[in-house]
Amino acid sequence: MERTFAIIKPDAVTAARAGAILSRIEQAGFRVVAMRLQHLTRAQAEGFYAVHAARPFFSSLTDFMSSGPCVLLALEAPDAIKRWRALMGATDPAKADAGTLRKDFGQSIEFNATHGSDAPETAAFELGYFFRGLELR
Ligand code: CMP
Helix, strand or coil: EEEEEEECCCHHCCCCCCHHHHHHHHHHEEEEEEEEEEEEEEEHHHHCCCCHHHCCCCCHHHHHHCHHHEEEEEEEEEEEEHHHHHCCCCCCCHHHCCCCCHHHCCCCCCCCEEEEECCCHHHHHHHHHHHHHHHHC
């Protein structure tokens, strides 16, 4: 079993698609270990995406991520990191395969509906950034 960290981003939550995305997560066989609706502050979004601080889109990205509530998730499944990334599809919805979440719910490379950890080290950091140990049982 493996755990990964996922976000249903403000674009999808505001458009009332969080339930549809959660349903797809459950249908794909992930166990929801922890889940919370949270409107991030700008500083929380900046800390989360610190690895992208030098990118030209950092300011716009952290603006977007603090523009409305997110659904924060800890997901568990065999090979969860890779499987969640496969279910999300490519970062840019225009390049995402049919049947993926970003293809179905994303609007642009920035407003792309979902986030997922890209490696075990990132998953450990991201799960710990938002969830306390007691929530991850
Ligand atoms: P995510 O998987 O959350 O990781 C970083 C985020 O930055 C990404 O999804 C997009 O929302 C955003 N992003 C990545 N590339 C670009 C880009 N070229 N322009 C704007 N936003 C981007």
